[in-house]
Amino acid sequence: MEEKLKAYRLKKRQEKIMTNIKDSIQNVFVERNTSLQDTDDLESINSEESTDIPLPEESSLALKLLYLLLWITVYLIALQVEFGAVYFIISALFFIWINTRSEKKKKGEISAYSVFNPNCEAIQGTINIEQLEKQMGYGVTHSSLL
Incomplete structure (x- = not known):
């Protein structure tokens, strides 16, 4: 059991390292701080989650302004x-890629x-086929045309 726990922790550390590398590459303009808590008991291993620590509004605004000034200069x-x-064009594509x-x-x-x-529930603003038929007038019968 201890060997499985060690293997699991090693796997989680490797995933954390890979995730951190991917996040640092993908999020050049976005400041993110994530932390994973390493615990010793089996129950808390299943509930490991990353937490985002938000930046203060002023420093995030100042950082965005500095990035904008750098972009304008270049x-x-x-x-x-x-x-x-x-x-x-390259910077526009990069901006789109960063924000996906x-x-x-x-x-x-x-x-x-x-x-x-669940229950195939649609989000607000989605048009289903019945609404589309009503809007296009396909629900009109031939007797009403006479």
Whole structure:
């Protein structure tokens, strides 16, 4: 049992290291602090979770402003060497890539795809086929056209 516990802890540490490397690569503009608690008893191993520690609002705003100023500076340099359009497109694609969701779905969060939700429940604002038919007028009978 102890060997399984040691193997499990080793596996979790390796996953933590890989996750930290991936997060640091993917989140250049986003400041995240995650911590995993290492515990000794078997019951708490199953409940290991990472926690996000939010930054104070002022420092996060100042950091974003510094990143924006850095981006503008490099963009102006790219314009001088006639590389501005390429730099802008690459940075726009990078910004889109950074802002895509890469972490797992939180508990209780519903999916945008209704087939993955309990009871196939759709999210608010989703149009189903009945609503679409009503809006397009396919529900009109031939007797009402006369």
